[in-house]
Structures are given as C-alpha cells and as structure tokens.
Amino acid sequence: MPDAKPLTTARVLGVAERYIYLIAGYVLVVAAGVLLLEAVIEMGQLFWQRDYNAAMTHLLDRVLLALMLAEIIYTLERIAQTRRLEVRPFLVIGIIAAVRRILVITAENVGETDLASGTFQGTMLELGLLTGMIVLLTLALYVLHKTGEGRLD
Numbered sequence: 001m002p003d004a005k006p007l008t009t010a011r012v013l014g015v016a017e018r019y020i021y022l023i024a025g026y027v028l029v030v031a032a033g034v035l036l037l038e039a040v041i042e043m044g045q046l047f048w049q050r051d052y053n054a055a056m057t058h059l060l061d062r063v064l065l066a067l068m069l070a071e072i073i074y075t076l077e078r079i080a081q082t083r084r085l086e087v088r089p090f091l092v093i094g095i096i097a098a099v100r101r102i103l104v105i106t107a108e109n110v111g112e113t114d115l116a117s118g119t120f121q122g123t124m125l126e127l128g129l130l131t132g133m134i135v136l137l138t139l140a141l142y143v144l145h146k147t148g149e150g151r152l153d
Contacts, residue, residue: 021080025073032069035062057107064100068093088144094137098130105130 039062046055075089105123114120 018080021076025076025080028069028073028076032066032073035066035069039063039066053107053110057104060107061100061104064096064103068096068100071096088141091137091141091144095134095141098134098137102127102130102134 039059042062043055043059046052046058071089071093075086075093078084078086078089105127109120109123112120112123
C-alpha cells in the first residue's frame, strides 16, 4: 500500500498556498484603498494651501502606485486561478512603475533647466534610464506576444 503522507503533505501545501495568495490579495486591496483615500485627503489639504503643483504631483504618484497594486492583485488572482506564474503582468507592473517615476520626476522638476546643475544632469540621466527600461520591457512584452510564451510552468 502506497504511503499517503506525501499526498497529504502536497494537499496541505496546496491549500496553504491558496490562502497565502488570498490573504496577500486582501492586504493589497486594503492598501490600495487606503492609498487612494490618503491621496484624495492629501490633495485636498494641498489645494487648500494653494500648492497646486504639489497636490497634482502627489495625486499622480499615489494613483499610479494604486494602479501598480491593482496589477499585482490581478497577478495574484491569475496565479491562484491557473496555478502558473505568468511573466506578462510583471512586465506591465515594471512599465507602470517606470512611467510613474518619469511623471513624478517631470512634475517635481517643472521649471528647472539649469543645464550645468548636477541635480538637473542626474535627473536627465534617471529619465533616460527609465525610458530605456520602458523600451526594453515593452520589447519583452512584444516578443512574448509574438511567441505566445510568458508562462513559467
């Protein structure tokens, strides 16, 4: 008679894995909700202080961060449903993160054009690297789409 212990262990681990994904998903949903609520409250306070640029920059940063969390939640949902790790959602998260950072850097540095400034040059270098990262991640998405790959079984 075969030993039932490995089969029972596999079932327990499978159930535990599903609960971990479920709990992580709920935690991220709560975090995204709190993040959006905090963004609206902070934006209202900054508008009240007439600091419109900071208000919009903060709101943009937080909303894009919430979108990243939403994409991570979607990824967790897909992993829980299919029991397979997919590469595409992670590439999308990377693209959203890079775009978020580009938009925030640009909004924070409006009006700074001193070409000799080390800060300005560092900002331009970071923007260039982020742009290159977006191009590479998009290229990776394109290649995955063309080849039909993207799952890690």
